[in-house]
Amino acid sequence: MKLGFTSGLLACFKCNQFVMRYSNQTRLLVAVDCIILGFDGTDYKLLLIQRGFAPEKEKWSLMGGFLQPEETLDDAAQRILHQLTGLQHVYLEQMHSFSKPDRDPIERVVAVTYFALIDIEKYQQQISDSFHARWFAMNELPQLIFDHQEMVQMALNKLRYKAAFHPILFELLPEKFTLPQLQAMYEGLYDTKIDKRNFTRKVLSTKLLKKQNEKDKSNSKKGAFYYTLDEEQYKENFLSIHNFLPRYEIPAGWD
Amino acid sequence: MKLGFTSGLLACFKCNQFVMRYSNQTRLLVAVDCIILGFDGTDYKLLLIQRGFAPEKEKWSLMGGFLQPEETLDDAAQRILHQLTGLQHVYLEQMHSFSKPDRDPIERVVAVTYFALIDIEKYQQQISDSFHARWFAMNELPQLIFDHQEMVQMALNKLRYKAAFHPILFELLPEKFTLPQLQAMYEGLYDTKIDKRNFTRKVLSTKLLKKQNEKDKSNSKKGAFYYTLDEEQYKENFLSIHNFLPRYEIPAGWD
DNA sequence: ACAAAAGTGTTGTTTCTACACCCATGC
DNA sequence: GCATGGGTGTAGAAACAACACTTTTGT
Numbered sequence: 001m002k003l004g005f006t007s008g009l010l011a012c013f014k015c016n017q018f019v020m021r022y023s024n025q026t027r028l029l030v031a032v033d034c035i036i037l038g039f040d041g042t043d044y045k046l047l048l049i050q051r052g053f054a055p056e057k058e059k060w061s062l063m064g065g066f067l068q069p070e071e072t073l074d075d076a077a078q079r080i081l082h083q084l085t086g087l088q089h090v091y092l093e094q095m096h097s098f099s100k101p102d103r104d105p106i107e108r109v110v111a112v113t114y115f116a117l118i119d120i121e122k123y124q125q126q127i128s129d130s131f132h133a134r135w136f137a138m139n140e141l142p143q144l145i146f147d148h149q150e151m152v153q154m155a156l157n158k159l160r161y162k163a164a165f166h167p168i169l170f171e172l173l174p175e176k177f178t179l180p181q182l183q184a185m186y187e188g189l190y191d192t193k194i195d196k197r198n199f200t201r202k203v204l205s206t207k208l209l210k211k212q213n214e215k216d217k218s219n220s221k222k223g224a225f226y227y228t229l230d231e232e233q234y235k236e237n238f239l240s241i242h243n244f245l246p247r248y249e250i251p252a253g254w255d
Numbered sequence: 256m257k258l259g260f261t262s263g264l265l266a267c268f269k270c271n272q273f274v275m276r277y278s279n280q281t282r283l284l285v286a287v288d289c290i291i292l293g294f295d296g297t298d299y300k301l302l303l304i305q306r307g308f309a310p311e312k313e314k315w316s317l318m319g320g321f322l323q324p325e326e327t328l329d330d331a332a333q334r335i336l337h338q339l340t341g342l343q344h345v346y347l348e349q350m351h352s353f354s355k356p357d358r359d360p361i362e363r364v365v366a367v368t369y370f371a372l373i374d375i376e377k378y379q380q381q382i383s384d385s386f387h388a389r390w391f392a393m394n395e396l397p398q399l400i401f402d403h404q405e406m407v408q409m410a411l412n413k414l415r416y417k418a419a420f421h422p423i424l425f426e427l428l429p430e431k432f433t434l435p436q437l438q439a440m441y442e443g444l445y446d447t448k449i450d451k452r453n454f455t456r457k458v459l460s461t462k463l464l465k466k467q468n469e470k471d472k473s474n475s476k477k478g479a480f481y482y483t484l485d486e487e488q489y490k491e492n493f494l495s496i497h498n499f500l501p502r503y504e505i506p507a508g509w510d
Numbered sequence: 511a512c513a514a515a516a517g518t519g520t521t522g523t524t525t526c527t528a529c530a531c532c533c534a535t536g537c
Numbered sequence: 538g539c540a541t542g543g544g545t546g547t548a549g550a551a552a553c554a555a556c557a558c559t560t561t562t563g564t
Contacts, residue, residue, distance in 0.1 A: 027282035220515040221562040476535035
């Protein structure tokens with residue numbers, strides 16, 4: 001790598017020592033932007049902030065920040081997510097890097113995107129409230145700055161693809177949830193109706209769920225049994241391939 | 256994004272004008288590294304170069320280069336791939352960004368990796384031969400610099416996962432190929448034996464292949480019929496989900 | 511007693527896997 | 538004529554999709 005370029009000694013302003021640097025290369029900013037998704041029982045929601053500074057002041061934006069000298073991209077993503085939501089240990093995955101030279105009008109910034117799935121009920125607005133954050137339903141998104149629209153679209157495609165084979169949507173639910181809730185989440189993501197008998201059978205056949213004795217009566221008189229994840233099984237089979245969707249609902253696409 | 260940071264006016268050395276920049280942020284190098292894979296009929300091969308400069312001079316490395324001011328990451332990856340192989344329009348996909356602060360001892364470099372699948376027979380060493388490139392069988396890799404080993408491992412996992420559902424391995428084959436060749440490629444990737452009757456049936460059921468009249472007699476007296484991709488179908492069904500493997504060979508993992 | 515959502519089984523169809531023999535040819 | 542790899546078919550098993558009625562309980 002670094003073809004045809006050499007490294008050499010340069011004076012370092014900070015430490016006043018000579019340090020090695022690659023010669024004749026342009027350095028630039030790296031930002032991390034987070035696509036933070038939630039599900040409120042009916043709709044998928046995206047968490048956005050209102051920028052407090054130029055450019056595009058007041059416009060809506062993904063939560064992001066610049067990569068700092070001592071942190072990895074994963075660190076940065078966690079930090080940013082934590083700053084906004086107060087949450088830690090949530091599902092967070094590196095997605096894609098965006099690099100059009102003029103994507104940020106101020107100066108060149110390469111953006112590495114992460115997508116996060118959080119239990120919307122656990123979201124606590126930070127006391128400072130300095131970000132003016134708001135949840136938007138996916139079909140009521142405002143105009144976003146820069147290429148953030150494209151990032152959101154890609155995240156959604158990726159989620160659709162991945163959730164068809166892997167049990168990641170559970171990350172959007174509270175600890176206890178019902179099968180009808182779970183099914184609504186799948187139906188919402190793929191905008192389709194699923195037969196509940198077949199769905200139940202498939203979901204239970206994964207052995208990922210443990211039935212509770214308690215019922216959720218908020219949506220019906222009869223009440224629906226709560227389930228929780230079997231953490232053992234979940235961790236173990238996190239990566240294995242399941243089949244949550246009927247054959248003809250599986251989306252084309254990849255990643 | 257760019258939380259709590261402002262943009263402001265700064266003098267620009269080059270153009271001697273005032274330009275906007277984000278304040279108080281560290282800029283750094285972004286590199287693109289390519290994991291270039293081929294298949295020679297028996298083994299998967301990785302294309303490596305021998306670094307001609309410090310650090311790690313003479314050691315083996317993925318082909319890479321720094322992101323230039325006027326290009327996107329995709330541009331850079333194509334440029335780098337072209338520099339080394341002379342090839343254009345090959346399968347090239349952004350994979351993952353690596354960011355440990357000290358991954359490059361000279362200075363901080365964030366590396367965005369791409370993986371490329373090429374027909375090994377089309378590879379032409381560039382006249383200059385300035386990169387000292389060589390194909391290595393995947394099980395005979397030399398020690399690699401920095402975190403390149405990790406990158407290669409991730410690429411291989413990704414390929415295994417993806418090839419189980421999508422027709423990407425064809426990118427490794429010449430225009431005309433036989434079913435035994437194709438099967439050998441799948442068997443090699445998953446280190447398994449596949450029943451040829453079942454395999455043939457599955458592959459042909461995708462309708463992606465067109466049988467030729469000609470035979471390849473280089474591997475048997477009887478000869479095996481050549482097939483080519485049906486470009487129409489291939490483009491159309493590039494993203495759809497197929498099933499090239501027996502159930503129990505499908506790898507855990509994702510992406 | 512009735513409305514509204516939860517829960518549950520069966521049957522026909524499709525897809526999958528396992529398995530073994532004949533074919534064509536160059537030597 | 539025989540050794541080598543290429544090609545093909547079937548039957549049993551598993552997974553899947555389609556489909557409708559009963560249960561519970563709050564009002």
